[in-house]
Amino acid sequence: xxxxxxxxxxLAGRPALPAxxxxxxxxxxxxxxADGESEIVGFSxxxxxxxxxxxxxxxxxxxxxxxxxLGADGTPSLFVRGRGLDGLSAPDGPLDCGNSGTTMRLLAGxxxxxxxxxxxxxxxxxxxxxxxxxxxxxxxxxxxxxMTDGHAPLVVEGAPLSSITYRLPVASAQVKSAVLLAGLxxxxxxxxxxxxxxxxxxxxxxxxxxxxxxGERHVSVDGGTTVRARQWVVPRDVSAAAFFLVAxxxxxxATIQLSGVGLNPTRSGVLDVLRAMGADVRVSNERERGGExxxxxxxxxxxxxxxxxxxxxxxxxxxxxxxxxxxAAACAQGRTVIRDAEELRVKETDRIEAIADVLRAMGADVxxxxxxxxxxxxxGLKGAEVDARDDHRIAMSAAVAALVADGPTTIHGxxxxxxxxxxxxxxxxxxxxxxxxxx
Ligand code: S3P
Numbered sequence: 001x002x003x004x005x006x007x008x009x010x011l012a013g014r015p016a017l018p019a020x021x022x023x024x025x026x027x028x029x030x031x032x033x034a035d036g037e038s039e040i041v042g043f044s045x046x047x048x049x050x051x052x053x054x055x056x057x058x059x060x061x062x063x064x065x066x067x068x069x070l071g072a073d074g075t076p077s078l079f080v081r082g083r084g085l086d087g088l089s090a091p092d093g094p095l096d097c098g099n100s101g102t103t104m105r106l107l108a109g110x111x112x113x114x115x116x117x118x119x120x121x122x123x124x125x126x127x128x129x130x131x132x133x134x135x136x137x138x139x140x141x142x143x144x145x146x147m148t149d150g151h152a153p154l155v156v157e158g159a160p161l162s163s164i165t166y167r168l169p170v171a172s173a174q175v176k177s178a179v180l181l182a183g184l185x186x187x188x189x190x191x192x193x194x195x196x197x198x199x200x201x202x203x204x205x206x207x208x209x210x211x212x213x214x215g216e217r218h219v220s221v222d223g224g225t226t227v228r229a230r231q232w233v234v235p236r237d238v239s240a241a242a243f244f245l246v247a248x249x250x251x252x253x254a255t256i257q258l259s260g261v262g263l264n265p266t267r268s269g270v271l272d273v274l275r276a277m278g279a280d281v282r283v284s285n286e287r288e289r290g291g292e293x294x295x296x297x298x299x300x301x302x303x304x305x306x307x308x309x310x311x312x313x314x315x316x317x318x319x320x321x322x323x324x325x326x327x328a329a330a331c332a333q334g335r336t337v338i339r340d341a342e343e344l345r346v347k348e349t350d351r352i353e354a355i356a357d358v359l360r361a362m363g364a365d366v367x368x369x370x371x372x373x374x375x376x377x378x379x380g381l382k383g384a385e386v387d388a389r390d391d392h393r394i395a396m397s398a399a400v401a402a403l404v405a406d407g408p409t410t411i412h413g414x415x416x417x418x419x420x421x422x423x424x425x426x427x428x429x430x431x432x433x434x435x436x437x438x439x
Pocket of ligand 1: 343
């Protein structure tokens, strides 16, 4: 699908945001292995969390969508008949994780201690992403994970597992979560040591012990821990909100309001960086639901952004937002340097190269570094023809850039947005009437 985005001088409205993708995956997985029926309030119809649900269904877990049961924010609930870890059954065929790294890596951890063999497959993008990072620790615990050159298909041969203490060699919440989920089936206590904090939804949602020692986080889980059935609440996705926060911050005029957005401090680095660039983003009505902090956001056009340096410990907290922050940087006065972000090269696509290509096609001055980007901002963007490379965040970042270009921008592969944000194009049109043209 191709979308043409026309520039828009003024943005206003309350775009509907999708469910937080990271929390939605975990709610489905944890409810599936809980000891009874759970309700997930505000689940996601995005392709990635739906891949997780489809895989869990193939493992024998019943999910029932109840559009008649609405949460406080008006989103429908998903009911899950938890079977306990021991209740999962061998699937009839390979489990299709689609485009979703979280589905594949967390499921591999969950299935590593089950007494059957599962094959996990994915699309072309997922089949090119590194899986050795989970196969190594799961192998140390006693599971056998078959791969081809470190890539999917993954053949997870479940086995009795022993606990380990594992220090993360890359800052990855997916690897952390895979090891902790395997730890549920292991004998003894499994500990993951994080030199740099990554998103902490797994430990919050499972109520795991976290110790901070010498600046490192130690997250532990006891083998045999029962996950209690409960109500899980999924906030609106801050990673989806980021597209509108940047759009509002680079527009000539804007007032955009976003409600019920997850503000977990391990995810909200984008707010800190935008404020450091001079953005006018305000948070109100801060509250907690289901153990996750959330709030309402309001962004107004600040009348100019300035370049910043982004690097170090904040990077895992905004790793998914870097492509759209690069758009903000291209529109800011002065230089922005993004470093320590080499993980972007192994996301759904090489996002350093992909966003550099998009912005350069639109006339920006962008240089790639192995671990990031150097952007000389403030040169103005021109309309262009760009390729999203089947990556949802590149498609949506290109659309945000297109709003401030000097002419229409055609985005190929625009359908990728549905991986995390199926309503994106409608949401964009709702704040910038007449900007979105299909085809
Ligand atoms: C995710 C963790 C991050 C992030 C991804 C979702 C998660 O990946 O980029 O979109 O839900 O745990 P890594 O943990 O591989 O960095």
